[in-house]
Amino acid sequence: MRRFTLGAALAVFALAAANVAHARSGYRLEAAVTLNGPSPGWDYLSVDPTRDYVFIGRRKAGVTVYDAAGGRVVATIENSKDANVAALVPEVDRGFTANEDGSTTVFQLSTLKTLDRVKLGEGADAGFYEPMTGQMVFTLGDTHELVFVAARSAKITGRLPIKADELEAAAADGKGFIYVNERDKDRVAKVDVRTRKLVAEWPTPGCRLPTGLAIDRAAGRLFLGCKGPHPVLAVMNAKTGRVVTTMEIGRGNDGVVFDPAGKRVFTSNGIDGNIVVFDVVGPDRLKLASAFTTRPIARTMAFNPTTGRIYTATAEGVLDPTQPVNRRAGAFYPNRYLDDTFTLLIYAPE
Structure with missing residues (x-):
């Protein structure tokens, strides 16, 4: 009979802890909040982490301020x-x-x-x-x-x-x-x-149509969300301008966020309807941490470093072929969004 040594026990414990950490590397949908209004349009989101307020640029509707902790709109x-x-x-x-x-x-x-x-x-x-x-x-x-x-x-x-x-x-x-x-x-x-x-x-060699952008100030690295025919996250040396690596992401990227505490990069990709997450394991090296589905056209995002929540937004859209179509975004990209369908999506770490 083999003896179960302290070293073996510690190894098993470390493996279990690693498995738990891996299991918690994903995110789940915590809330989907519909904000009514005609012909919705939107672009960037931002967060006040001290109050967990989400500021949503809703174009014609102006800026909506949503209290994520209280679950209500507090202001326009x-x-x-x-x-x-x-x-x-x-x-x-x-x-x-x-x-x-x-x-x-x-x-x-x-x-x-x-x-x-x-x-x-x-x-x-x-x-x-x-x-x-x-x-x-x-x-x-x-x-x-x-x-x-x-x-x-x-x-x-x-x-x-x-x-x-x-x-x-x-x-x-x-x-x-x-x-x-x-x-x-x-x-x-x-x-x-x-x-x-x-x-x-x-x-930006290897990176067509750089759109989303974030920075790791400590390491001096830029993270470029490239929404070209072969969408990637490109890492650029902010001192020399050299692209040091690229990683595959989803189509339709508009948002990139870097979390310096967790050493993670998040990319929101609207056409594929997903968020792809990378761990930063070195200045010039990323490792895929997880990817999770959102909803179509959820292309921009914001991150609350205090709670770890991720915010993105979408709406139900249609393509009217008699009207101009943004074919650079996608052959069937919506050119009209339906009234009362704008939705704020809130994701929480598992």
Whole structure:
């Protein structure tokens, strides 16, 4: 009869613990919340983790603020019609929308009260905060430029022309630089926000149509969600601009999130209706952690680092062949969404 040694017992315990951790690497649907309204449209989501408030850029309906802990809508940001996103800046108690008419709605984050609506230019798509300089950076694809705004005063501080039609997601490194996807050019722009100058433009070999973007500030790595014919998550060295690896993801990516505490990257992929999750096991190495289904067209996402919850959104859509179709997104991508079908999806770790 073999003796069951302490070493063997510890090995069994470690294996069991690893199996438990693996089993908990997935996510489950915790809630699907329908928010009524005509002809729904939406883009980015963001989270205030201190209150677990989800800010949803619902375009015509403005920004809806949903209390995930209380399970209710707490506000619609006044004068935020046509908003694509609400960027949150708790350091100065402010939030900034990016509105399709080229303006930003400035509101107080603590009270959700609107303070002003400031014209920036034409066709604002998104806005991102750069903490070292205290500036918001807005992407304006229609006029091919970035617009810089002081977060405390909401005053425009400068502009930077960028020769790209599709300026997508951006990420700040915390050292005064911001990186912006130039989707139509298959490039990433590196911008010095202090001087408001273009430092570099890097090609993205193996990555077509870079859209989603996140950053690992400690390791100096960018994560690019590439929604081309062969969709991948590309990892780029933020110092050299070299793509160091790619990993397969689902079709229709618009959102990439990095969790620095858990060392994980999440990609939301609307056409395939899934979220693919990777563990970061080294600066240049990812490992597939899990993938789980969401719903079709759930393409953008937000992550609450305090609770581990993931938020995404969708609606029931139809394709009318007599109307323009976004064939770059997909041959049968909806061009109309049905009234009262917009749904916030909340996923919790298992």
